[in-house]
Amino acid sequence: MSRGLRIAFFGSSLVSAYWNGAATYYRGLIRALHARGHRVTFYEPDAYGRQEHRDLDDPDWARVVVYSAHGTDGLEACLEDAWGSDVVVKASGVGTFDAFLEARVLELRRSGTQVVFWDVDAPATLERVAKDAHDLFRPLIPRYDHILTYGGGAPVVNAYRELGARRCVPIYNALDPDTHHPVPPEARFAGDLCFLGNRLPDREARVEDFFLKAAALLPQARMLLGGSGWEQRVLPGNVRRLGHVYTQDHNALNCSARAVLNIHRDSMARFGFSPATRVFEAAGAGACLITDAFEGVEQFLEPGREVLVARSGEEVAEHVQRLTDTEARRLGQAALRRVLAEHTYAHRAVQVEAELGYRAAGAEVLAPGGT
The missing domain is CATH 3.40.50.2000 (Glycogen Phosphorylase B;)
Incomplete structure (x- = not known):
């Protein structure tokens, strides 16, 4: 039996939905990836009062690392910890040191490591980049192995391709039936x-x-x-x-x-x-x-x-x-x-594996988008 992927994920927050609309999306996807044998470490900043408004204890389906939002020392330690992962993800909208992270995660690329920019607000990102020819993220886009997006369909895919993206694939929101399900009214x-x-x-x-x-x-x-x-x-x-x-x-x-x-x-x-x-x-x-x-x-x-x-x-x-x-x-x-x-996150996890070129019964990581 082949081992799952080791995934390092830099995002806003997994343990708090406070001022963090991506929390449900992150949780559903990462739980589904864990269920398929992958190991995810989620790195998040101690920022915006999210740790004080946690609505989730550290889960058993992901390792959570919280780093200080004051200075980059804690973030550098996280980047060192992520070295050697099969997949490194930088999500949009982390909220602290985004431009720093967008450049630094690319330094973790090597043979056997894919680097992904996961845009959880692609329309806003694309509109920002379109308005500013000097946007720091613009020249980095072609360097990522994959751009995955929270949504947007063909308009978003085409816009990212025009900016030089190697690959751009929407991974839509979905349902985690263990989390969201019918209950008695209150x-x-x-x-x-x-x-x-x-x-x-x-x-x-x-x-x-x-x-x-x-x-x-x-x-x-x-x-x-x-x-x-x-x-x-x-x-x-x-x-x-x-x-x-x-x-x-x-x-x-x-x-x-x-x-x-x-x-x-x-x-x-x-x-x-x-x-x-x-x-x-x-x-x-x-x-x-x-x-x-x-x-x-x-x-x-x-x-x-x-x-x-x-x-x-x-x-x-x-x-x-x-x-x-x-x-x-x-x-x-x-x-x-x-x-x-x-439209469950189990469906989306299979799509993520296909995009990363993962095969459960064969080589773990193939060429981007391989089969």
Whole structure:
């Protein structure tokens, strides 16, 4: 039996979802890779209060190394620890010393070691690079063995190829059925529509349009708003703030409201083919999902049968007004069946292995993209 890959992964945080939208994605993928025999060490900075707001103890499916965000000494020790790994991953948006890491991980390349840039916010990265010809990441792109992305489809792949990427493959969000699944509803999360998302500059206008406008149009509806940063925002009277909702409460939230709303950030909506983590969290809980329209939605869920799609706050309000409990359950169950059949992190882990050229019964690492 061949050994699994030793993977060194530099990311924002595995153990905390606090101001860290990639946490669910990281956890699902890394758990699935571990289940297939690979060994992952996740290196994360002690930054942004994430260690104080942990929602996960150090897991048995990954080794977690936390380093100081003050100076690069701790990071240099992590890079030394990662030396000799089969795969070294630098994720986007670590939040501290990103430019330093993007260059330094490339120094770990050698025969038998592949270096990957894993872009968990490709639309934002590509828009930033396009605006600045002197962006420090731009000349590094052709040096990575692989660019893997959280989403984006052909628009993202083509944009990275134009920047010289050797390979660019989307590894989409997915469902971890052990983490997100149906649970009994809880009265504290009862409502007609809930939206969960941190207040971010490139999302707020869309939240205003798709959620707050819908709330204003349905003054009798019970609306729930979860996420950090909304404390000072003036809201319609029928919107109840939940504040930061810890990941262990996501299932209860998704299973308690009649419908769950997904709203993309501006750049993700423009590029399309980028279903947010919330899409699969909600579908995995059997929730009735309403999403803002994005190109490629039918690749993941069938509109009208597995998901409701809205192009404005008015359409969100229309969906909520027409939605019966019976129809909500039917849509939620259809979505759950679809994601279990096609969109779990176990499916994505197989895709990652194929891209890295890993074969369980043969040589561990082949040429990039080999079979």
